[in-house]
Amino acid sequence: MYNSPVLFDASPALTTQLVPNAYFKKAAIITDQAQHSAVSALIEKLYDTPHDVHVFKDAEQARAFIVAQKMGTHFYVVANWDEATTIFTTAVEEGVSEAEIQVQLRDDVKKYIYCMKCFTSSEILKEAVNVQCACGAHLEVGPFYSKVRQGYISYPFIPEA
Template sequence: MTERSLDSLSPFEIRRRCRKHLVFVDNHGVVDVFPDVRRMAATGCPVEWNLVGESAGETDDPCIDALISAKRSWPHVGDSDALRMYLEHQPMGTHLYIAASWVSARSLARIAEMVGYAKEDIQIRGYGQKYQKVFCIACYTINPIGDAPTVICRQCGKMISVSDHYSRRLDAVLGYLMLNNKTKKENP
C-alpha cells in the first residue's frame, strides 16, 4: 500500500545475453529508467522505448534519445490486441523492462506471458498502490482497497486484514479475518 515499493528503488538487472531490450514506462518511471537505458545500450543490443498512458512522458534528454533505436506510444494498456501483436513480432531473446503503475505493469506482464514470454524475461518496477482489490475469505467477496491495512467487507461486514498474498486468477490479495471484531449488524 505504500506510494513506492522496494521494487521501484532497485535498478533493473540488465540481461547481457539477449537480442533486444523493450522498455515500457509511464510518467512516474521515465526519469528513474535513464540510468538503466544507458546500461542497456552498453550491451550493444537495440533498446526500444515504449511510452504507456494518456500523458506518457517524452524523453527530453538528447543523450538518451541517441541510445534508443525506436519509440512507440501506447495510450491504453487495455488495447491488448495491438500490444499482443507488437510483442509477438519481437525476436526470440527479447527482454521486457516495465517501469509503470502497478495496474499497467501487471497488465503488460500478463499480455507478455500470454504470448510466450517467460517470467524471467520480464522485470517490473511498479509505482503507486500495488493492489486494488482484496478477497474476503469469510464470504468470498472482492472488495476495493484504500490506504488502510484493514478493510470492512461490504458483503459480510467483517474486518479483514489486507495481506500480500496475491491471486492472479482473482487479481486480488487475500484478506484474513481479524479476530474479536464485531460485524456491522452487531454494532449499535
C-alpha cells in the first residue's frame, strides 16, 4: 500500500540500542551478522523470552521466517542500511506494523531527497542543506518526507552568481 510505513532516516523504528518489549511474548531477531554484539546483548536482556534468530541471506528467506512467526512476536533487526531496508519492507508487506519492529543499523543511515524538477530520488549527506541534482537543478533540502516519493521535499532555486 502506498501509505505503508517505509524505513527512512527519521523512522520511529530506528534505534541506537534494541530494547526488549515486554508486551510481546516472543522475539524474532533478523540480522545480517549473527555474531554482532547488538544481537548477543539483546538476547541477554530477553532472559526467558523465547526467541528465534534468522541470519539474513535474501528477501525471500527473510519473508518465510517473518510469515512463520505467530501473533505476539516482536521483530528486532540488526543490519546494514540496505539489508535493513529490505527486511523492514518485507515485514511491512507481510502485515507487521511499525510498532512491532526495532531496527539497529550496523552502518550509517541514508537520507534521500526528491528532486521537484526531474522527479527522481537520490541519496544525500545527512547534514546537507543545499544539493545539486544530477539533472542540474539546485535544491534546498526541505523538512518534509513523502512515503510515496521516498525522499525529502526539495525547493529549487537559482544560485547567486
